[in-house]
Amino acid sequence: MGRSSTPGEGTRPRVRHAGQLGWDDGLYDDGPSAGSDDGHDSGRGDRQNSGGAGDRDRPGHGGSRRGQSHRRGRRGKRRVLRWVAWILAVVILGGAGAGYLYYQHLSGNIKKADLTLGDNKMAEHKANAAGQTPMNILLIGSDARDSKENQKLGGAKDTFGAPPLADVQMLLHLSADRSNMSVISMPRDTLLKIPKCTDSKTKHVYPATTGLAMTNETLGRGGPGCTVATWYELTGITIDHFMMIDFAGVVSMADAIGGVPVCVKGNVYSHTRDGKGSGLKLEEGTTKVKGKQALQWLRTRYGFEDGTDLGRTHAQHMYMNSMVRELRKGTKLTDPGKLTGLAEAATNALTVDKGDKGLGSPKKLYDLAGELKKVPTKRITMTTMPNVYGTGANSGRVLPKPVDADQLFQMVRDDIPLDGKASKRKAPAAKEPTSPVAEIPVSVRNGTRTDTEYPAEGRASAVKKLLTGKGFAQATVDVQNTDAAARTGVLFPSEDVEGNAQAVAKALGIPLTAVKKSTAVSGITLTVGADWRKSGPYPAPSAEEKTPKSARALNGDDETACMDVQPGFGW
Numbered sequence: 373m374g375r376s377s378t379p380g381e382g383t384r385p386r387v388r389h390a391g392q393l394g395w396d397d398g399l400y401d402d403g404p405s406a407g408s409d410d411g412h413d414s415g416r417g418d419r420q421n422s423g424g425a426g427d428r429d430r431p432g433h434g435g436s437r438r439g440q441s442h443r444r445g446r447r448g449k450r451r452v453l454r455w456v457a458w459i460l461a462v463v464i465l466g467g468a469g470a471g472y473l474y475y476q477h478l479s480g481n482i483k484k485a486d487l488t489l490g491d492n493k494m495a496e497h498k499a500n501a502a503g504q505t506p507m508n509i510l511l512i513g514s515d516a517r518d519s520k521e522n523q524k525l526g527g528a529k530d531t532f533g534a535p536p537l538a539d540v541q542m543l544l545h546l547s548a549d550r551s552n553m554s555v556i557s558m559p560r561d562t563l564l565k566i567p568k569c570t571d572s573k574t575k576h577v578y579p580a581t582t583g584l585a586m587t588n589e590t591l592g593r594g595g596p597g598c599t600v601a602t603w604y605e606l607t608g609i610t611i612d613h614f615m616m617i618d619f620a621g622v623v624s625m626a627d628a629i630g631g632v633p634v635c636v637k638g639n640v641y642s643h644t645r646d647g648k649g650s651g652l653k654l655e656e657g658t659t660k661v662k663g664k665q666a667l668q669w670l671r672t673r674y675g676f677e678d679g680t681d682l683g684r685t686h687a688q689h690m691y692m693n694s695m696v697r698e699l700r701k702g703t704k705l706t707d708p709g710k711l712t713g714l715a716e717a718a719t720n721a722l723t724v725d726k727g728d729k730g731l732g733s734p735k736k737l738y739d740l741a742g743e744l745k746k747v748p749t750k751r752i753t754m755t756t757m758p759n760v761y762g763t764g765a766n767s768g769r770v771l772p773k774p775v776d777a778d779q780l781f782q783m784v785r786d787d788i789p790l791d792g793k794a795s796k797r798k799a800p801a802a803k804e805p806t807s808p809v810a811e812i813p814v815s816v817r818n819g820t821r822t823d824t825e826y827p828a829e830g831r832a833s834a835v836k837k838l839l840t841g842k843g844f845a846q847a848t849v850d851v852q853n854t855d856a857a858a859r860t861g862v863l864f865p866s867e868d869v870e871g872n873a874q875a876v877a878k879a880l881g882i883p884l885t886a887v888k889k890s891t892a893v894s895g896i897t898l899t900v901g902a903d904w905r906k907s908g909p910y911p912a913p914s915a916e917e918k919t920p921k922s923a924r925a926l927n928g929d930d931e932t933a934c935m936d937v938q939p940g941f942g943w
Contacts, residue, residue, distance in 0.1 A: 479733060481719035484726035487614065489569040489594045490601025492855065494610045495863060495888035497548075501801045504548035506787050507743065508609055512596050512616040513540025513670075514723075535592030538599045538616075540670075540688065543609065545784045546743060552751040552789040553744070556780060556923075557689065558603075559681040560588040563762060563769045567605045569598035586769065596723060606772070607781040608859050610888075613731050613740075616723040631660030632695045634669055634687075635934035641943045642668070642675035649674045653943070666691070675941035682756065682770070683935070689754035689926045690933045697749060697931070752928030753790040755780065758920050776920040778858070778903075783919065786885045790919045791927060800884040803871035809879070812872045812896065813846040814839060819857030819899040827854060828905040835880070835900050838909075842879040850897070860901040860910065863890040872896060881910045 488494065497505040514536045538560070545554040563584040570577050571594035578593040590599040596616045604611060635658045643649040652668035652675065654661075661669050670688055677683030724731040731737060758776035762769040772778075783790060805812065816839070818832035832849045839847040860882060864873035867889065873896045877887045880898075904910055919925050926933060 489597035493892035538591035749928035758922035
């Protein structure tokens with residue numbers, strides 16, 4: 373093997389471009405190593421990508437002089453091309469600038485699907501005192517092999533046309549005041565319970581899994597809406613939108629911006645004797661990767677850190693932060709013919725949530741870009757869901773880490789910035805009850821069941837007794853609805869009873885952030901979650917607002933980030 377010396381922390385070796393290293397090293401078109409990459413037995417390989425959206429600019433006013441008109445026309449065309457190139461980066465952390473999409477047929481390329489396919493309706497966001505609400509977008513990278521463009525990018529041929537896998541899943545949280553942005557990645561090897569999902573087109577019902585399943589299988593259970601439903605069931609985080617993209621879109625984006633700088637601490641070649649690996653081959657230091665090589669970076673597992681999906685996730689975070697920095701530096705885009713092709717590739721690769729509130733129009737994408745651009749790179753934080761390795765039959769997989777994962781999810785639900793900096797967020801506005809507590813009806817449900825434990829017996833009755841002791845004479849137990857809930861919360865159907873719902877929460881010491889409006893209930897409903905399985909007062913969450921170390925937080929401004937090379941994969 374070649375040298376694998378590691379540059380000191382913060383060292384930025386000379387930058388090379390991908391063309392200097394052999395453009396297609398290690399990426400095959402067929403055979404057992406053809407993109408079989410680094411897969412476990414997930415049915416695919418190491419197929420990672422990231423998603424995107426775009427923005428537009430208002431058209432300028434025409435000039436009266438012919439020369440001005442021609443120049444403005446050229447500038448307008450360049451803006452269109454910039455929009456196309458940035459369509460993916462907008463979603464990957466708001467790197468986009470200006471642009472005006474006047475080729476209307478491009479909007480028709482964008483595919484649309486239902487936001488969620490689950491039975492449980494997501495609670496509405498709780499506005500802060502300033503009336504601001506956060507925005508959560510689930511970014512999904514699909515490994516679909518259903519087009520010639522995607523099949524050319526590698527992959528075992530026996531996977532062509534197979535159900536797609538959601539091999540990249542990242543939740544992007546934009547704070548209510550738009551001062552900061554947080555991203556949580558869920559490793560594709562995460563084991564969890566997938567809820568019941570109903571395909572909105574075929575009406576086929578996929579029953580909830582009885583045991584644990586890999587999270588990347590959710591996409592094949594009706595579409596991205598099942599992935600959204602699974603995230604909501606696990607985290608309790610209301611998801612406003614999703615954006616899904618496939619391989620072709622990743623390659624097009626990297627080409628358009630002229631490459632993304634990435635760093636490795638030693639020479640690396642992601643290739644094994646039995647044909648596994650992404651084929652990525654880089655020299656020690658910083659290299660600008662683009663095209664297929666950019667895709668290889670995003671898919672690499674063998675060769676990074678410990679050779680697991682966790683290292684790959686960290687590499688994806690480095691890539692996305694670097695791409696945003698490049699775009700915000702004002703990266704110039706050239707070659708109109710190439711970028712016109714990118715317009716088709718990018719929009720054809722994109723699937724978003726449909727409906728009046730969805731992202732399926734150029735204006736919606738433009739508005740989203742404007743919101744994302746408000747956050748400076750120094751306030752962008754990338755994290756990985758804290759996890760632990762499975763044992764026995766679950767060996768080689770990961771599960772959410774108790775306490776740490778819940779803490780990270782809680783911080784996002786409460787709109788707490790993950791970068792540890794002072795938050796500008798405002799607490800939910802307190803409202804006075806409109807009825808005496810003795811006249812407030814409350815339905816109490818037992819949602820203490822978990823993936824590994826039966827419901828704690830008698831919890832709904834015990835909490836009803838606590839409420840009765842606080843004067844809530846109309847509290848009742850709902851024995852018909854016992855859906856599992858990781859966290860205790862209070863739902864209310866309309867704003868006129870919000871003050872009453874808050875009174876219920878205050879009486880039990882439940883934070884107001886857990887009180888939310890929902891169309892899934894007809895009256896004030898208190899669900900006792902898995903966080904309150906034991907008798908006694910409600911165990912209020914820790915006041916500590918700190919991102920767990922196990923989340924591996926990476927700041928968007930960190931240009932010193934560099935991947936460790938797995939022993940045995942140098943050259």
